[in-house]
Amino acid sequence: MSGKYSAYYDNNFTQNAKKILQKYIEDCVSNGKKYQLAPEAIAEYVSSKVKELTAEIAEVDAEAVMDIIGQLPSAAEIANECREKPEFAESNGYAQLHLSENNRFLGGVCGGLGEYFRIDPTLIRVAFIAGSFIGGAAIVVYIILWLAFFEKEKGKDYPPLVALIFQVLNILRVVVISLLWVVSKKKVATSSPQQTENKTQKKDEPEPVKKRNFFRRVFGGLTFVAMSLLLYLPSILVLLGIASFSLWGIFYPIVDIDGFQFSFAQLSIPGVVLAISAAVLTFLLFLLVITFVGRLHFKAKVMGKTMGVFTILFIVLSIFSLGSSVAITAFQNRNVESNTVVHTIPSDKEINFSLEHLRSHVRVESLKIRGEKTAEQITVRCDISARGEDSEQAENNLQNIQVSWLEGKVFPQIVKNSDDFHFEKINIEVVVPTTKKIAIKGRSRKRLIIEGVFSQQIELDLDHSHIVLQNIETPEIxxxxxxxxxxxxxxxIPLAKVNLERGKTHIKNSDIENLMIHSYRGRVHCTESNIQLQLHNDKGHAFIMENVGVLEIENHRGHVEIRDHKFIEKSQSSIACKHGSLDIGLSTKNLPQFNITNSHSRVRNKLPNFSSGDAIVDLNLNYGRVYLHPVYIDH
Structure with a gap:
């Protein structure tokens, strides 16, 4: 016989003795792998002990080997004995990440990292605590490491947090089995004596093996599904919440078909099928993830072949029902009818452009205000579209939509006379004369587009809104x-003033002679524009890229990035930074002259010591961080 470790014992062993000794050595090696011990070293150590006990035996048979193994320590004891000696450590070329046993505060992650990198674990703890206040990503990283690391001292088969989850699942399994046992006992107690006698006789008879295996598989599968449902319960609640909230317009739309957006309530029976299919599909994918993780990482068989086949079958059916429910919805409501309602208002009349007066039970797809030189009065155009199973139903759905205006209001009120199963959308366009002043106040989550020519200034004072100003000519915004x-x-335009609080401002491909922005905790993006910028950035973020013009920037506890800005020749710009950060990257083809006044600031200047342009930039730094560097951008 030639086993894997046959070189470690003599030839005076019988074949049966070699098999027994081979099995013992393999058990010792297997236990040693938990502590990253070298298999050859353990095998040699065990064989040396066996040789000492068999030195005076001429022929070692199976009985003698059993007696010798009984005198030796168990496989686990030998592994514990060897792990204390450095000569048994497996040389794998890298250190082992593990949870620290002696230096732990919560899970031992920071202590393990400290031992791995040979640094003080306190520094790592401080980094994790600081990271938890910056986006919270450090908490997620800590949990992931806690799940992934093993305990070096205890040598567990699973990381401790995973083992804790398995213990909880095992407790739930015991609870389920106990409940089933109680139910079965109640059934036995309520059964007749004749039935009890028959069952007793059946118990004495041997049960078919296939039947017992079948029910055990079914019970194991149901237990696995029940445990997975408990883990999946938060995801199910999220899906049910999305389905429920869509009834009131939250998380709306669920489906978008050709601009028509539907909720589960509007989808009716296909919507129910869609929701159930989505929940079942995500749950089955969740089961597959658990199965693959258990199989690949923990070498545990979680799902049998039969259950795997049924899982894949249900996934295919879920995908089919998911697609068919959307297809049925689109097919049943493929006919579209449209109607246009026009309302005119004299331009000399006092009107109100407030978005809060816009009331609509119909989805507003687009909302636009356009200034025209040829317009003599204010014209409000509402294009309404509705869907239905056929043209007649679509027309009836269209007639259920009523559009009306209040006195002195520009935006209409749109109501539905029926809440039947139908879909609709509306596009609103307001055409105003160029002489009309646009002043809008209020709060609206609808996206408003303003374009065209206006001879008077545009004033917008809005909260939680999305405003797009494009292709505009006006004296002031x-x-x-x-x-x-x-x-x-x-x-x-000649002048634009922006006062922003916790919002966003994006400026692109514009020509603004004087742009004044005050941003408090906001985000400002200005790209590819001709501007003279006056920016006051307070605890916000500003990104200025590929612009041309003069800059006057005050940065207080915020962050400003400037990329490839082209300063006007013989102009003077000023940038002040107090308790903030600046990142300035400029092309060496148009490099200005920097005059830096530094007070307790950290400056990294990688720009060349020459200026290729006539512009001057004054940098006034006070307790800030500045990084100056060249950029190379192909235009």
Missing amino acids: NLVGKKTFFQLSEVK
Whole structure:
């Protein structure tokens, strides 16, 4: 016989003795692997002990080997004995990440990292605590490491947090088995004596093996599904919450078909099928993830072949029902009918552009205000579309939509006379004369587009809104927003004032002679524009890229990035930074002259010591961080 470790014992062993000794050595090696011990070293150590006890035996048979193994320590004891000696450590070329046993505060992750990198674990703990206040990513990283690391001292088969989860699942399994046992006992107690006698006789008879295995598999599968459902319960609650909230317009839409957006309530029976299919599909995928993780990482068989086949079958059926429910919805409501309602208002009449007056039970797909030189009065155009199973139903659905205006209000009120199963959308466009002043206040989550020519200034004071200003010519724009998103594109104006609080301002491809922005905890993006920028950034973020013009920036506890800005020749710009950070990357083709006044600031200057342009930039730094570096951008 030639086993894997046959070289470690003599030839005076019988074949049966060699098999027994081979099995013992393999058990010792298997236990040693838990502590990263070298298999050859353990095998040699065990064989040396066996040789000492068999030195005076001429022929070692199976009985003698059994007696010798009985005198030796168990496989686990030998592994514990060897792990204390460094010569048994397996040389794998890298250190082992593990949970620390002696230096732990919570799970031992920081202590294990400290032992791995040979640094003080306190520094790692401070880094994790600081990271938990910056986005919370450190908490997720800590949990992942806790799940992944093993305990070096205890040598467990699973990481401790995973073992804890398995213990909880095992407790739940015991509870389920106990409940089933109680139910079965009640059934026995309520059964007749004749039935009890028959069952007793059946118990004495041997049960078919296949039947017992079948029910055990079914019970094991049901237990696995029950445990997985408990783990999956938060995801199910999220799906049910999305389905329920869509009834009131939250998480709306669920489905978007050609601009028509539907909720589960509008989808009716196909919507129910869609929701159930989505829940079942995600749950089955969740089961597969658990199965693969258990199989590949923990070498545990979680799902049998029969259950795996049924799982894949149900996944295919879920995908089919998911797609068919959407297809049925689109097919049943494939006919579209449209109608246009036009309302005119004299331009000399006092009107109100407030978005809060817009009341609509129908989805507003687009909302636009356009200034025209040829317009003599204000014209409000509402294009309404509705879907149905056929043209007649679509027309009836269209007639259920009523559009009306209040006195002095520009935006309409749109109501439905019926809440039947139908879908609709509306596009609103307001055409105003160029002489009309646009002043809008209020709060609306609808996206408003303003474009065209206006001879008077545009004033917007909005909260939680999304405003797009594009292709505009006007003498002045005054924007005030709280958590509002302003987009300026293809704008050509002399003056623009933006007062932003916790919102966003995006400016692109615009020509603004004087742009004044005050941002408090907001985000400002200005790219590819001709501007003279005056920016006051207070605890916000500003990104200025590939612009041309003069800069006057005050940065207080915020962050400003400037990329490839082209300063006007013989101009003077100023940038002040107090308790904030600046990241300035400029092309060496148009490099200005920097005059730096530094007070307790950290400056990293990698720009060349020459200026290739006539512009001057004054940097006034006070307790800030500045990084100056060249950039190379192909235009």
